[in-house]
Amino acid sequence: MKGILKKWKVPLAMAIIYLVVLVFKRETGEASLAVAGDYAKEMILIMPAVLLLMGLIEVWIPKESIQQWLGKGSGIKGMALSFALGTLPTGPLYAAFPMTASLLKKGARISNAVIFMGSWAALKIPQLLVEIEFMGLGFAALRFILTLVAIVTSGYVIEYMMRDPASHQWLNVPADEQQLQKQRG
Amino acid sequence: MSTLMVIYSILAIGLALSLVKSRKKTLMAFKVAGKAALKLAPSLIAIIGLVGLILGFLPPETISRLVGNEAGYTATLVAALIGAVTMIPSLIAFPLAGSLIRSGATVMTASAFITTLVMVGMVTAPMEAKILGRRFTLLRNGFGFISALMIAAIMGVIL
Incomplete structure (x- = not known):
């Protein structure tokens, strides 16, 4: 009960604000309500489909298999794979941190790690569908292309800047922790 | 539709x-x-x-003064900073940015906000540094922020 209240305290506060505004500044309140209503309608139309699509992706392409496929292939193939696999997961970016770390520990290139995280963050497929709906195809397509270029470029620049092995000493985790990782993976 | x-x-x-x-x-x-x-x-x-x-x-004039053409690059930079420090699910951010554009925000400002929001995570940076190292985190987020500004600038010119 307490948890529910905590989760919903912002919407609750919002409802109270709306009530207050409606009572004291009726016209503004009605205008706000109209905008919010339109906006809610759009969300209700698109969200169930997007969430269900994300559900299907999560069920059929679990994160474990993504992790398995990652790190295979090198050169252009490795890069394309990092990009493509990054567009599939549905979780927030911080879910990618441990995956990327184990990837690097297995010897993946830093550029591919950056590309994977970048496409996970910015180029996810369900996210793109929502973007096209609300921002237009032109906006979404242009942002996609520019972001892809930026991710690949910064991937290689970061790899070059971290070419000194001393700059990623964190890779040398204690043996027992690596063992743990193996058991988990 | x-x-x-x-x-x-x-x-x-x-x-x-x-x-x-x-x-x-x-x-x-x-x-x-x-x-x-x-x-x-x-x-x-x-x-x-x-x-x-x-x-x-806010009447449309005020919004466009805050985030529209009149606000210029400052608004874009502020939007990029807000995107970097907030954690709004991207599914919600697109409708938000879309409604800002419809009420007068520039494409440059909206895309700066969206791009830093998805690529730069100040809130999760400590966690990222712990798992992936400080240097990697700094470089990834730093490059993310700079590229977001560049992406925004190009999009503002083209669209």
């Missing part, structure tokens, strides 16, 4: 394939979606309410 049709067509195909292959997994997908919806709902409602209030209270 056509985008919605595309999304629902993709969903229909996916659902059909999923149902043919496994009913159990399809049911699981519905459960996953339901859980995600419940998790997303409070922030979704909060953002919807916030946008309503902002657009209800």
Whole structure:
């Protein structure tokens, strides 16, 4: 009960604000309500489909298999794979941190790690569908292309800047922790 | 409207394939979606309410003064910073940015906000540094921020 209240305290506060505004500044309140209503309608139309699509992706392409496929292939193939696999997961970016770390520990290139995280963050497929709906195809397509270029470029620049092995000493985790990782993976 | 049709067509195909292959997994997908919806709902409602209030209270002229052409590069930079420090689910951020553009914000400012929001995470940076190292985190987020500004500038010119 307490948890529910905590989760919903912002919407609750919002409802109270709306009530207050409606009572004291009726016209503004009605205008706000109209905008919010339109906006809610759009969300209700698109969200169930997007969430269900994300559900299907999560069920059929679990994160474990993504992790398995990652790190295979090198050169252009490795890069394309990092990009493509990054567009599939549905979780927030911080879910990618441990995956990327184990990837690097297995010897993946830093550029591919950056590309994977970048496409996970910015180029996810369900996210793109929502973007096209609300921002237009032109906006979404242009942002996609520019972001892809930026991710690949910064991937290689970061790899070059971290070419000194001393700059990623964190890779040398204690043996027992690596063992743990193996058991988990 | 056509985008919605595309999304629902993709969903229909996916659902059909999923149902043919496994009913159990399809049911699981519905459960996953339901859980995600419940998790997303409070922030979704909060953002919807916030946008309503902002657009209800601020006349279009004020909004365009704050985030439109008149505001210039400062607004873009501020939007990029806000995107870097906040954690709004991207599914909610697009409708938010879309309504800002419709009420007078520039494409440059909206894309700066979206790009830093998805690529730069100040809130999660300590966690990222712990798992992936300080240097990697600094470089990835730093490059993310710079590229976001460049992407925004190019998009502002083209669109």
